[in-house]
Amino acid sequence: MNSDDIDPLSLLWNTSFNLHKITPLNLTGALTSQTNLKSHSTRLTNILRGDVLRGVRVAESQNSNDDSTSRTGALKKVKFATTTINDELSAVAIIFLYEKITYSAFLVQSSSRLNAAATETSRRTSLRRASVREDQSNHYPLLLTRLPAWLQSRFLEYVVENFDCHVSTLRLPDGFIMKSIEKCLELFTPSSDGNVTDDTQPAKNLQIWLEPPTTKDTEQGTKNGKLQTxxxxxxxxTREDIPGLLYKGRELKERLEDENDGRGPFELALSLYAYHHMGIFVEKMKLSKAACAEFITGTAADGSGKCKFFAPKAARQNGDGEAVEETRRHRSWDGMLGSLVEIAS
Known part of the structure; x- marks a missing residue:
């Protein structure tokens, strides 16, 4: 295998990305066609090397004094490549291969949403159906970037100009991080008898970061600004305590079923614990960051999101070496990536 050939998934896992939302790409044919993949790989490589600047060929030496070159080395190539993340998600990876470092970006889409949309369009006329299907195949709602500022600005400019689309920062909605924690931990709620085994414990501890409200009530009204103290x-x-916490939360949820305030077992148990042991009203705090076995995600002051994804654990195998799907591991949640694609759509 060529040393320049990199598995795109190896660049996706265990890496922190900036989150963006992007409108459907406008181009002839699907981006995943070999013609388009090769064309954009070559075009972006030439632009970043300095071979082409706004359609005019220039000398590469004009960029040789760029401070970034000393840190990254010369650009070897940019590669657009398709990859399958799981049964539900696929992506086009954009790999920036420099002499000293490799950067990456991912255009992510939901395969199941694409198939559902294609089925819906099958009821229309053949000409209209082909046009709509092409638009849908080039709809990658979520853009992940792991790029230095100077490279990210040039890459986003290329995407906007060449695909006639709009790119904006993906801001995580209120409650998104808490809901993601609930969905991630739902597998580990003990059985009704309260028994806890190693199978019902997550692989890692859970950490959360709470921030005080950004507004406070005064006689003059509501003012912005966090509590200074x-x-x-x-x-x-700890991973050992999480099942018990979820068990307590489920009891609280059943007891408060009539109120139906939308909180899940973890949030209910957390609220009770924080109030009794720390005197804190969790519902008045902002959950700004969370770290667990599947992801680390957080929001900046402006609401923009950042996320790190961990590689999924390999499936358990039977005596014949075949993968075995554990019944307890079945769930409807498509992971943090799937949730981000959904809110970006």
Whole structure:
């Protein structure tokens, strides 16, 4: 295998990405066609090398004094490549291969949503159906970037100009991180008898970061600004304690079923614990960051999101070496990536 050939998934896992939302790409044919993949790989490589600047060929030496060159080395190539993340998600990876470092970006789409949309369009006329299907195949709602600022600005400019689309920062909605924690931990709620085994424990501890409200009520009205005496509260829940916490939360949820305020078992148990042991009203705090076995995600002051994804655990195998799907591991959640694609759509 060529040393320049890199598995795109190896660049996706265990890496922190900036999150963006992007409108459907406008181009002839599907981006995943070999013609388009090769064309954009060559075009972006030439632009970043300095071979082409706004359609005019220039000398590469004009960029040789760029401070970034000393840190990255010369650009070897840019490669657009398709990859399958799981049964539900696929992506086009954009790999920036420099002499000293490799950067990456991913255009991610939901395969199941694409198939459902294609089925819906099958009821229309053949000409209209082909046009709509092409638009849908080039719809990658989520853009992940792991690029230095100077490279990210040039890459986003290329995407906007060449695909006639709009790219914006993906801001995580209120409650998104808490809902993601609930979905991630739902597998580990003990059985009704309260028994806890190693199979019902997550692989890692859970950490969350809470921030005080950004507004406060005064006689003159509501003012912006955090409490100066309290900046961030960090809480860690061990993997051994999480099942018991979820069991208690489920009991609370059943008891408060009539109120139906939308909170899940973890949030209910967390609220009770924080109030009794720390005197904190969790519902008045902002959950700004969370770290667990599947992801680390957080929001900046402007609401923009950043996320790190961990590689999924390999499936258990039977005596014949065949993968075995554990019944307990079945769930409807498509992971953090799937949730991000959904809110970006």
């Amino acid at each position: 309290l900046k961030t509260i960090s809480m860690t829940f």
